[in-house]
Amino acid sequence: MTMGIDPMDLAEDDLFRELRHLHATRTETLxxxxxxxxxxxxTRTEELEGEYLRRHPERDVDPERLRDGARRRQGAAS
Known part of the structure; x- marks a missing residue:
């Protein structure tokens, strides 16, 4: 069930604005x-994040956010 505008119909700036708002209000809602x-x-977060990932399948992934990066950080902390 889509609440609000279908994520596919949002312009790029609107999609980012909606994602920022949802992430900003998550803790309060929880x-x-x-x-x-x-x-x-x-549900809305999943819809919007799914649309972002559909539009940006080759997004820039920070190597430090991967398991190998976490392992390197743990090794450095030991």
Missing amino acids: LHGSADALANHT
């Missing part, structure tokens, strides 16, 4: 929202 509000927030 801590203080109803079960329905949290479920709706999760």
Whole structure:
């Protein structure tokens, strides 16, 4: 169930604005929202993130965010 504008119909700037807003409100929704509000927030986040990934399949992935990067950080901390 899509709430709001279908993510495929959003311009790039609008998609980013919507994603930023959802990420900014996630903790508040988790801590203080109803079960329905949290479920709706999760669904909309998945829709928008899915659209972002569809548009940017070759996005820039930081090597430090991968398992090998985490292993290197753990080894350096030891």
